[in-house]
Amino acid sequence: MAMSPFSSEEDDGLVSEINMTPLVDVMLVLLIVFMVTIPVMRHAVKIDLPHASSQKEDTKPAQIDVSIEADGTVLWDGAKVDEAALNRRIAAAALATPQPELHLNADRKVAYESVARVMSAAQAGGLTKIGFVTVPTRQ
Template sequence: MALAAFTDDEDDGLMADINMTPLVDVMLVLLIVFMVTIPALRHAVNIELPHASSRQEDTKAAQIEVSIEADGTVLWNGQPVGPAALREKIAAAARGNPPPELHLGADRKAAYESVAQVMSAAYAGGLTRIGFVTEPKR
């Protein structure tokens, strides 16, 4: 078994210099990108933006209580109303800004037809926010 001596005379062909070509290529690309984008950044359009305040606005919608009794009587905020008067009150309430919420409560023994008629009249009158009021069993 022969051992070869390590010699420093051989040059492996390694370069000790930094290759500048890729660095120059990257710098030229960045220069071109900046030359293209800087004129676009200087061109501005003056827009007057709205100013916001830190104060909260209290725009909670009003609530209207409509209930239906077991015999089909419709109550508007506790007062009995007929079908024509109900449509008039709904149309008048829908003109408010913001439109009020309709809280609809019905007796357990009330016919579904009367509930559907009130809902239909509310939707036709312009009230789109309808909430159902229920009472838990005792």
């Protein structure tokens, strides 16, 4: 009879059931840990805090429409202005609180130099919010 280390005549040593003892031990340890930590998390200091009410201030900044026509004429809210008047109005608008937004409308045929001059005057005058107004193309 051949002797093999992997085969034995007695196969009744195999256990086909799961050993539940380690699982129960782990669960009991977790239960004890949670029982100890939950009262610590519920402990809070009672403080009488002051109450304050605040309302959101919904002030939208003013909007200034500056238009540049094809010949280079500058319009401030529809009124024609020269370069000195433009600089004075920009300086006055920059001091307002909240600072107004400058909406720049430029004709398609206007020279870029005119647009750059108005933008430079706005920056030198202290206006920080400049928007370009365009007309969307129809599709």
